[in-house]
Amino acid sequence: MPRIKKFAIKNFKGIESAEFDFHNRIENKILTFIGLNESGKTTVLEALSHFITSDRTNNQLFDGPYAQQHIASLIPIHESAAFNGKVSISSTVELTEKDKDDIVSIFSDEKLSLDRKSIPDMMTAERAYLFKDSTYKEFMNYWNGFEPIILHGKSKKPKNYVRPDKGSSEKDLWIASVNSIKNKLPNMAYFPTFLVDLPQKIYLSEHENEKPVNRYYRSVLQDVLDSIDGGLNLETHVVKRISDFKARDATPSWFPKFFEDTDKRSVEAVFHKLSAAITKEVLGNWQRVFNRPVSAKQIKVDWNIDPGFNDLPYATFSVSDGESLYQINQRSLGFRWFFSFLLFTRFKSSGGKVTLFLFDEPAANLHARAQAQLLESFERIAKDGNIVFYSTHSHHMIEPKWLSGAYIVENESVDYDSDDFATSFSSTPTNIKVTSYRDFVSQQPDRVSYFQPVLERLQYQEPALVGSGPQVFVEGISDFNAFEYVLRQMKRPGGMRIVPGFGAGSLGPAISRALSEGRQFRILLDDDVAGKRAREKYIADWILSDGIALTLADMDSSLAGKKLEDLIAEETKEKVRQRFDGKSGKKQLNFYLAEILATSEIDGIDPKTVANISNLLLKLKDGMAK
Structure with missing residues (x-):
């Protein structure tokens, strides 16, 4: 499987240019981004969430009417008036011999002999958003470093591979090759802080002014269904069944009639499967995280329609202790956070593909003991072959043995070490930098405020x-x-x-x-x-x-x-x-x-x-x- 060796970010909001290795001296499966408030930690993780392998749920956050507004917000802050250029998130990818074998096979399947030496050890993958006068034009995915050479005839004369013209029925083997690499790279799964605000109603189809958090949870529900054999789909097996019955009946009393129809039982079956899968995964892992029995017996996913909102179907989450039923959106902030976290991690990593999890300030709503338990959860996630990136400014969230994969995030326009930083105003453009913890300490040992959480953790x-x-x-x-x-x-x-x-x-x-x-x-x-x-x-x-x-x-x-x-x-x-x-x-x-x-x-x-x-x-x- 190819490995991402390095990420580079350019012109993303307050990041002019930042890059960091995470397979430098040792293979780090858990990376910590340490920084003070407003240092740019969220910006770094958000940038990575826009990489080529951003998963479907990430994309759902900003689809629809939010897309243009969101993408426009990515341009450099100090160039918002007239930005001409590209916002770029790229990575250096190292290929294994097996990856090279797969590329050779792609060409041999088309009766072409690829010169294996023309396959590089490293390639660069880039997602770029292009702008003209601060207006978003398009996004492009670039792959650099691969120029295939074909060995022709008995003499094995080398010639550059010529890609077919657009619209041609001929297979583009260059595209097929880079796709074979892309499909093996980790999915980028972003867990933003607003997900703890679980909607009371999760509407199951797109609608006008749909909020990103609703789209996100709708996608999560589909992730759960994808983990269940049977090819279940919310749109096909829930939304369409309801809307088709409503169209066939065409009377104001259609919904009570639906409850007597076989389609209603089919919809109920989908939600029974959702409830069973979430109960098994979330409650089972909840007990492993906290190392003690949980009082909850079942996570229940119910459905209904909203007559005041064009009869849109929606889902709700509730938890049962065997006697009473409680809406999850009414539970404590810590409970909602861990519920969202477990729902997110278990079904993102259930598809058999490696996932790179991005957690933005995961400890913000948790007490010290829960933060320690969260760190243990990160280790379990990484043991499954996944990768975890998380940001923090809490010393409880610093694990000393992960310091080789720790980075200091700083905003050069803010001097946190100044006595009057809280009341000072700087005209310096925002410029977010990412520096390895070790290099930062070595080069700037007097700037203690940036790595104070680490010092507190190491000295306790x-x-x-x-x-x-x-x-x-x-x-x-x-x-x-x-x-x-x-x-x-x-x-x-x-x-x-x-x-x-x-x-x-x-x-x-x-x-x-x-x-x-x-x-x-x-x-x-x-x-x-x-x-x-x-x-x-x-x-x-x-x-x-x-x-x-x-x-x-x-x-x-x-x-x-x-x-x-x-x-x-x-x-x-x-x-x-x-x-x-x-x-x-x-x-x-x-x-x-x-x-x-x-x-x-x-x-x-x-x-x-x-x-x-x-x-x-x-x-x-x-x-x-x-």
């Missing part, structure tokens, strides 16, 4: 505060990350735990708690001025025995005047430089240690550094055992 290490074993208090998060990494390699002798503070003088509360609990503990500080001062203060204020509050020099005289950074050998510092474009300062070291701990990276710290730290830990353990 709940396991360090759990357990009944002896504790070692260290000055800060860098110390914690280094010592905890080595301690895990040592299989945590004696159940020892590392507890971080926020500086040499910040450990008072931890000491108080440990003393009140009668817990064994040691305090390990840098052997600098601040560390020595803090040691004396802790001893005096808490009347600590000898050997409780220690600096590095108290542990080993050769470490006099040393800090944590001095325990790190040159080999590990070189790894930090390789990861952060030649930089290995305290901030880069902190980020590096946090990442290797969060991802359990093998050989993240060199043997000499491991020996330095493990010797200290063993001495501390032996001291607490006496």
Whole structure:
């Protein structure tokens, strides 16, 4: 199956030009777009939803009377007066040997010998919307990089393949080849935030001033039917049956008569199948997401007609607990969100084809625990071979092991690090940029506001505060990350735990708690001025025995005047430089240690550094055992 290696976006709303790899060093199945409010995260995901393989439901969002208005909104914001050019969403696609075999077969089926060498390893697929004076003209799909060469006759003389003229009955093998690649690419399935506003009535046919959310849910219902064997179709097996009966009867009392007709039973059968399929998939997966039984017993899909709206048929969702029936649009925001999410994901991925899910701020309506459960759901979705892109500004939605596939989204026209950004107005045109998390941190480590959610997530290490074993208090998060990494390699002798503070003088509360609990503990500080001062203060204020509050020099005289950074050998510092474009300062070291701990990276710290730290830990353990 071909793989999308890179996306590029040009002239899409506030994006002048942005591109990002997601199969660079490792194969990422879950990508996180991190950014502050108004940074452009939604714009990035919306752009991707317009790619060549945008699925039917995405397209339904903006079909009909909304199409022209929507497409006009895609042009660059600062060029809305007179934009001449194209809005483009493209990707670099890598072909496998099997993909090449399929293309060769397309030509051989027509008795042509294709030179396999003319099939590239990479192709570019592009969806472009063309404008003249800000008026939308047309959209085009482009495929670049494939120029087939045919080997003629016994001599295998190479000649360029000539495509047939438009209107010709001859098969265009170039089109057939690129279609074979397109059909294997992931469908783009976009889950915008407004989907939690589930319509009370989902009208089952197009109508004047139809809202995008109605079209969307109508398409979702069809997705459910598509997952059921039998070729069921809303238009054919529901809408047409009702409208045909109404036309045949042609009386004001046609609807009561319909309830006595066999067509009514046929329509009911369609909705029974819808209800059964949704109940099985949504409620079954709901229980797996929350890891506990659910009170709901059935998701019911009912139907009726709206006499005040030209007798249009509509569907409604309700949930039953076995005794009572509740309309889903009347349930809590969190309930509606998860219902929509499960309905969306289960039936988008049921067709056997890989799907690239695009979730815009999925945690916006969820509490912290639900956000954690949502992350677990993303992992399950990705294990099925699908890909997940999601945007967030919540630290609860940051998974450290996915940081290799994380990106910072920023709007260069807004300075969030300025003290007066909330009240300042900039005339700078909107320009949304997408930068890999690692590159952003390496190149702009002082712009903390953009990756603050990541820092908060990496620095909150709940396991360090759990357990009944002896504790070692260290000055800060860098110390914690280094010592905890080595301690895990040592299989945590004696159940020892590392507890971080926020500086040499910040450990008072931890000491108080440990003393009140009668817990064994040691305090390990840098052997600098601040560390020595803090040691004396802790001893005096808490009347600590000898050997409780220690600096590095108290542990080993050769470490006099040393800090944590001095325990790190040159080999590990070189790894930090390789990861952060030649930089290995305290901030880069902190980020590096946090990442290797969060991802359990093998050989993240060199043997000499491991020996330095493990010797200290063993001495501390032996001291607490006496």
